[in-house]
Amino acid sequence: MAYHLSAAKLQTYQTCPKSYYFKYERGLPGGGFGKSQALGTALHKALAQIYQDWDYLQPMPSFEWLEYCWQNHSQDLDPGQFREGLTILKNYYDRFMTELPSLRRPLAVEGKIQAPWFLDNIEFTLSGRYDRLDWLGDDLELIDYKSTKEIKSLDSNRIDLQLGLYAIALQHIYNCRLKKLSLIYLRTGDKIEFEVTPEHDRRVRQTIAKMAKQLRGEREWKPHQTKACDRCQYSRYCPAIHAEPDPLPESAKPERELQLTLDL
Numbered sequence: 001m002a003y004h005l006s007a008a009k010l011q012t013y014q015t016c017p018k019s020y021y022f023k024y025e026r027g028l029p030g031g032g033f034g035k036s037q038a039l040g041t042a043l044h045k046a047l048a049q050i051y052q053d054w055d056y057l058q059p060m061p062s063f064e065w066l067e068y069c070w071q072n073h074s075q076d077l078d079p080g081q082f083r084e085g086l087t088i089l090k091n092y093y094d095r096f097m098t099e100l101p102s103l104r105r106p107l108a109v110e111g112k113i114q115a116p117w118f119l120d121n122i123e124f125t126l127s128g129r130y131d132r133l134d135w136l137g138d139d140l141e142l143i144d145y146k147s148t149k150e151i152k153s154l155d156s157n158r159i160d161l162q163l164g165l166y167a168i169a170l171q172h173i174y175n176c177r178l179k180k181l182s183l184i185y186l187r188t189g190d191k192i193e194f195e196v197t198p199e200h201d202r203r204v205r206q207t208i209a210k211m212a213k214q215l216r217g218e219r220e221w222k223p224h225q226t227k228a229c230d231r232c233q234y235s236r237y238c239p240a241i242h243a244e245p246d247p248l249p250e251s252a253k254p255e256r257e258l259q260l261t262l263d264l
């Protein structure tokens, strides 16, 4: 059976194998669904409709089009969040749309990538989600909207894993190279771009291949203590934090059997 890999999985494993074990191997739930996430989700859905349903035979949309899409996806928000979201979309419109001669149709919005990947005769399934995928001539630009209040310092290793995995999957699906990953911070209007060079691509693929094989044969799931442990939702179960950690809940998935990592 193919082993499922995503950028989120690789990033979690890279941060702490033990937290990967709790989350993906034993299926323990993560954090809750907070109010600010509801605003972020509504913004993502409105932006998807703005690009997906626009009549591209028309010139640039006016802001009324964005308002209309916002109305469609903000019914569950309170009035303060509704106004905040509208202001964010107005800033987005001013920053990223008004100066364009026309709106360019994306290749896809709110998409799911799924592609097989064979490594030493072992089958992996690569999967991930993206907010928007644009053509850049012959290459691709992947766009992720961020709705956090501030720009968090970005861990280049985490970005590399995301870029590398998407590059492999998109090459398989579209037979095109991923040239750029752009993060658009909706609240601040900042756009941060990461270029993918062939050398970078090669190096990241090697890292992913190594991690993928490690993951498939992993048994120890060693805790990796860092400052992030303060925010870890699994710390009560973690032997690195508590001499007598809580037992896992009965709802936890059974442990999987070790899979062969040798070449077949």
Ligand code: SF4
Pocket (backbone or CB within 6 Å): 016, 017, 018, 019, 223, 224, 225, 226, 228, 229, 232, 233, 234, 235, 238, 239, 240, 241
């Ligand atoms: S508390 Fe720290 S070491 Fe333990 S699982 Fe969480 S991140 Fe890993």
